[in-house]
Amino acid sequence: MAPSSADNKASTAIPASRRGEILLELAVLASNTANAQIDGLTTRLSEALLRASASCADPAQARLHFNAASLLKKNRYPFYYVVSERLAAMLKQEVEALANPDFQPVDAGDAPPSLEPDVEIDKKLCLVKASRAIENEHTERMVGLGMRLGALLQRNPLITAENPFRPHIFLSVIHDAWCEFQPDVTAHHIVYPLLGPELCLDMGPLLHALNTALVKLGVMPQLVRKTRGENGAASVEDFEEPEDDVLLPQLRRLFSPSSKSTDKPLSNGFPALFDDDAVIASTARNALLGYLTSFDKSSPDASLAGLLDEINRNAPREGLSDSDANVLELVAKIFEVIQRDPHIAGELKATLLRLQLPVLKAALQQPEFFFKRSHPARRAIDTLIGLCAGWEPEKGVSDPLYLLLVRSIDRIAHEADRRPAVFLDVVSDLDAYRRREETTTVQALKTSIAQRLQDEKMIEARRAARQQVALRIGTGEVVAFVEAFLEDQWVPVLTLAYSVKDEKPQALDHALQTMDDLVWSVKPKITAEERKELLAKLPTIVAGLNKWLDIIRWNDEARVKFFNDLAKCHASIVRSPLELSPERQVQIALALAKQATERRLQRQANAEPERVPDAYDAQVQALEQGAWVDIGREDRTRRLRLGWVSPLRNLYIFGTRERQEALSMTAEEFAQALREGRAHIVPGAGLIGQALAEALGIDLGNSANSDSAGDKSAA
Structure with missing residues (x-):
């Protein structure tokens, strides 16, 4: 299976200097898509370890699995950080190696401790087996991605072993992250046997996102494969069908073989060409085509208006x-x-x-x-x-x-x-x-685009910042005043840190670590060693907080109040009674867990429900550069061309026919304008889908432009 040169026309428009950048963008996209799943993976992994503990015959192994599950449950945020950082680094290394065969990875010196030789072999076999199971589950998306990556790089389709986004990479990252996260070396071997389709990052949405990103760049919008018929003649057929095309089932029924079908097989084994029904149908079609040639192609346009109706009648x-x-x-x-x-x-x-x-x-x-x-x-x-x-x-x-x-x-x-x-x-x-x-x-629009790229960078930075804070406060274990502080003041801090991540990666690391230290500092400390550690770390924590708050210029009275509340909280932690009995420790733990659960449920009840994307959001996401949009109401509309879409499809610039910027909108603003009737997408290529739907009696509703979305990639 290989794309022909004609199939690769879209990718030839991408210069060689840009291909490496696209691969890095794909690595970031894959990393971001995977990051949204790490929290769920952590929960599933801890539950799997608990189940393994219950089934262990060896008490020592049972205790090892139980302690590992407890460690993971109590420290899910550090595990999230380790997995996300390792995955980002690994994907970047893989795509750089793909773009440059001479690439030599730099030894970062943070590889996890190696396992015993026999255990290492077992680990490799387990990961290979698990990888193949996942590949079989997502064969078409994996093959499609390999074909598109090959087309992007002007090579043959990539085999699975060459694909930088193969499941083995993600499974290996999970195992290596566990080894880095788990301080007990004797527990490093207990995770890899559990990994597989049920205990991995979901490759479905990840592969879909990567394929979609390449299609939007014009890389093989329609996958094809070469086949050979029984007579050895080469032919080309679609490899992918639109998954969401509601017209296909009825069209298939409309053209399904009937009693007079030319496709009806013969019991005697002769080709359908010699079937009486086939001969009659073939003769009739030839007569129809001959009838069509009788029309004068040079007829004036006026006589063409009812041409098809006349043909249909006669x-x-x-x-x-x-x-x-x-x-x-x-x-x-x-x-x-x-x-x-x-x-x-x-x-x-x-x-x-x-x-x-x-x-x-x-x-x-x-x-x-x-x-x-x-x-x-x-x-x-x-x-x-x-x-x-x-x-x-x-x-x-x-x-x-x-x-x-x-x-x-x-x-x-x-x-x-x-x-x-x-x-x-x-x-x-x-x-x-x-x-x-x-x-x-x-x-x-070069100047406007540069500004919008910076705007999108800040949008993504704020989104990542909110996600990081939500991970810390989502369990309800963080005290109320610190929770409010993180949402109100630390989100801007992290937004700034994320925006300069490429130039100053250590700044983001410091901001995240300072936040984690703050969250840790307000949790109960029931041993003398923990309190001693808290007192030793407090000056550094406070200094880090002040440094970042100075940068974002938070200097009002609320800052003084926050540090006063923080000091009181730390004092109460240090002064609480020590030498608690085991029963009292259990009581305190249960009370804290109950408090955390109540706070979490209260947060969920007070939180605004997340808006579910609708057909208008889908139209906005599917719209491609060059499409026309009518902006305004009734007779005050003006037609604008979509001149540019940001890489992450957050921002849209509309221009006039003279290529001057007329309007800039976010994806949310654009979708809302469509809902309210203040904007209308000119159907363009979607008219064929609309016509077929009308003929079949299908109401496409707000998805009327769905055909346009797919067709623009081919146009």
Whole structure:
């Protein structure tokens, strides 16, 4: 299975100097996607260790597993930190090695202690077995990612062993993180036997995110594979079908084999070509195609308006298959929807009617036109419709876009009968025009884009900061005034630290460590050693807090009150009675656990419910650069082009036809404008999906642009 050179056209537009940057961006995306799952993984791992403890026949091993589970439950945040840091470093190393075969990893000196030789061998076998189980579970996504990474780097598709995002990497990171986290060397061997599909990071959403990111960059939007039929002839078929296309089931039923199907197998083993029904259907189709050639292609546009209706009424019906009748009806519906679309100028609508016969013939000969967005004729129509939305009559018929559209339609109308490859030629020309326009737009918006990139960096920094704080206070174990302090003051501190992470990684480490030390310092200390450690660390903790609070300029009275409350809390911890009996220690632990549970439940009750993404959010996320959007209400709208989308799709810049910035919006603002009717996405290529849905009686509702999202990647 390998992509052809035609399949790789999208990736050739990416210069070699940019490929390494894309791989690093993918590593960050994978790391961020995985980080959201680490907390759940920690819970599952601690529960698995407890179950293993209960099933151990050896009391020593049972105690070892039990203590490991307890350690993990009490210190889930440090474990999160170790896993996330190790995973980020490992993925970065893997993609750098992929981009540069001569890359030599730098020994960071923080490798976990090695296991005994026989245990090390057992570990490797366990991880390989677990990796293969996960790979089998996600075969298609793994294969697709390997093909796209190969296309990005202009190589053959990557095998699993070459893929920097293979499951073995994630399993190894979990094991190594455990060894770094667990101070007891004798417990290092107890985790790897537990790892597998049920105890790993979920590779499904991670692989989906990576494939989606590459598709949005134009790398193999439609995966294909080469196959050979029984006669040895090579053919190409879709490797991926849209998972969310609600039209496919009904389309399949519409074109499913019937009693007169040419696909009905014969009991005597002869090819279907010699079946009587097949001969009748083939003769009827040839008669229909011959009937279509009787129409004069040079007919004036006025006579083309009812062309398909006339064909539908007068086409030879004797022996005509249901499939051919369905093709006639669906193609007529497509052009009906095109003609009533308000976003296409009347001059272009009349010209588009010249495509009726070429499209009808292509669909009759290959009904895959309706199923596969990658079909050459469908891609050509989609691309033309998408570009038609960008031309308005006031631009004049001498406008370069208008001339390109008319020239492309003329080529199809005159050449499609004798040279079907004209559809792909037209797509290639239109794609080249679109890429030139996008490149010119990006250059014109260079200053605005630089500012928005900085804005997105801060958005992501704040998101990461909130996540880190939420991890610490989510259990309800942090006292109320420290919890409020972390949410109100430490989120800005971490936001700043994350924003300079690339230049000053030690700053983020210090900010996180200071927060962890603060959280630790306000927890009960029931032994003299713990209190001695607290008194020794307090000056450093307070100094770290003050340093960061000075940087964010928090200097009001609330700061004085916080440190007063912190001092009182520390004093109460140090002065509480020592030498507690075991029974009293258990009572205190239970009381603290109950308090923590109540606080956690109270937080959950008071928290605003997280908004579930809806169809408008999906439209915004699917929208690609170059799409047209009408902003405003009723007669006060203006049509703007989406000139740039930020790498993480948080920010959108809309420009005028003259490539000047007109509007900048966040993804949330854009989705809200769509909900309120203040913005409307020009359907463009989505019209074919809309037409098919109307013909099949399917209400796409707010997902009407879903076809557009998929088709723009092909256009």
